[in-house]
Amino acid sequence: AQSVSQHNHHVILSEAASLELGCNYSYGGTVNLFWYVQYPGQHLQLLLKYFSGDPLVKGIKGFEAEFIKSKFSFNLRKPSVQWSDTAEYFCAVNSKGGGADGLTFGKGTHLIIQP
């Protein structure tokens, strides 16, 4: 069975600080990897995804993530956060070639950016 671990459940940063949110997964096969964001009062939105190819992927709003296969990790980064980045961030995986498999989510990281 798949599992996803997000190391930080609550993160508080000041504007312009750099951000890195950790994500590790456990699965015996190859996976697709995702980061979703949920802004206050809004639905889950895709930030970025990794299917194959360059392990450094860029998403919306200046976010990027790096897939390190040897570490089973897919950490999310942003060099300079803004107050509007305050949200809940979820790392998720599904099995590659697994048909219509649903996503396995981490427990999420609540990010608060202080002005």
Next chain:
Amino acid sequence: DAMVIQNPRYQVTQFGKPVTLSCSQTLNHNVMYWYQQKSSQAPKLLFHYYDKDFNNEADTPDNFQSRRPNTSFCFLDIRSPGLGDAAMYLCATSITRQGFSYEQYFGPGTRLTVT
């Protein structure tokens, strides 16, 4: 804009009284998913429809059922809601082609309260 729509956004039901939540999509995706998200927890997959084929997760209680009368609509039926079923219910869609599943698009969710 193409989207995933969930109605109602808030639903209050009584203990043991059947309730139906609905989801519709204008994306023409062939897979529709239902997730349950309890407070401060990760979304958890209940089941999905791959075209007309229903796929139940092994640990989804029998109390939860689903119907997909056509490509655009999918319903979640809770036959006898218990207090423990109070949660946010998320509908999502994706395209799956030749065994490969692309990213999922989420609706805003229905928050279910059981009294």
